Amino acid sequence: MNERRVAERLWLIVPAAGRGRRMGAELPKQYLALAGRPVLAHTLSRLHQAFPEACLCLCLDPGDAHFDAGWVPFDQWRRSPGGVERADSVRQALAALAGEARDDDLVLVHDVARPCVTVADLHQLLAVLREDSAGGLLASPVADTMKRDDGYERVSQTEPRRGLWHAQTPQGFRYGLLCRALHEAVASGLEVTDEASAVEALGLKPRLVPGRRDNIKITHPEDLALAEHILAAQQGTSSPNHIYEETP
Known part of the structure; x- marks a missing residue:
C-alpha cells in the first residue's frame, strides 16, 4: 500500500436539512418513524456498519428542533x-x-432518505472510488419503459x-x-441536482457502480411502508418491525 492510501481519510456528508414537503407529514421525512426508529437513525447506522472509522458531517437546518x-x-x-x-x-x-480534509481524501455524499443501502454496495463503491480519479456513484440500469410528457x-x-x-x-x-x-x-450558474452532474460539467465521466434496486429514496408516503418491508427482507425476517443489522 502506498503512502497516499495510508494517509487517506474517508469523509461522509449526509444532507439532512430538507423539509420533505412531498411526504405531507408534520415532521421532515428524516424524522419519520421507520421500524421503530427515525429514518435518519437507520441511515446513519447503515453507513456506520460499513465505515465505522469514517468522519461524518451531518447537514442540519440551523433551526432543527427534532x-x-x-x-x-x-x-x-x-x-x-x-x-x-x-x-x-x-x-x-x-x-x-x-484545513482537515486533503485534496485526495475521498468524500461520500449520501441521501439521509436512503436507509436501505447495503453494506456490500457501500464497500463495492468505495473499492471502485479508490481506483478511479473521476469518482463515481451507485446506480441501477433503467428497467421500465421511459415516457417523456408534453x-x-x-x-x-x-x-x-x-x-x-x-x-x-x-x-x-x-x-x-468535488x-x-x-x-x-x-460560478457558471449551473443548476446541479447531484454531485455527479457538477463533476460531469468539468468534462469528467464518473463511474456508474451497479447497486441494488432496493436502495430506494423515501420521497412519497407509500415509500415509508416499502422501506420497512425492504429492511425486513434484507434481514431475512417477515416482520417489518425488526431492526436490520447487516454483517459487513
Whole structure:
C-alpha cells in the first residue's frame, strides 16, 4: 500500500436539512418513524456498519428542533448548517472540512432518505472510488419503459431506455475535485441536482457502480411502508418491525 492510501481519510456528508414537503407529514421525512426508529437513525447506522472509522458531517437546518445526537453512532462527527438546496448543504459541509480534509481524501455524499443501502454496495463503491480519479456513484440500469410528457401529462414520446441508469447515492469523489466542481457550478450558474452532474460539467465521466434496486429514496408516503418491508427482507425476517443489522 502506498503512502497516499495510508494517509487517506474517508469523509461522509449526509444532507439532512430538507423539509420533505412531498411526504405531507408534520415532521421532515428524516424524522419519520421507520421500524421503530427515525429514518435518519437507520441511515446513519447503515453507513456506520460499513465505515465505522469514517468522519461524518451531518447537514442540519440551523433551526432543527427534532435532532437527537444519540442517533449518531460515529465517534468522529460534526454538525454543519444545511442550505436551501442539497448542493448548498454539500458546499457548506466541504467548507467546514477545509484545513482537515486533503485534496485526495475521498468524500461520500449520501441521501439521509436512503436507509436501505447495503453494506456490500457501500464497500463495492468505495473499492471502485479508490481506483478511479473521476469518482463515481451507485446506480441501477433503467428497467421500465421511459415516457417523456408534453407538459400537460400526456405522452410526447417514448425514450429508449438502453444506456439509462437511475442515479442513487452515495456519490463519491476526491475532496479537491468535488470542491472545484461545485464551486464552478455556482460560478457558471449551473443548476446541479447531484454531485455527479457538477463533476460531469468539468468534462469528467464518473463511474456508474451497479447497486441494488432496493436502495430506494423515501420521497412519497407509500415509500415509508416499502422501506420497512425492504429492511425486513434484507434481514431475512417477515416482520417489518425488526431492526436490520447487516454483517459487513
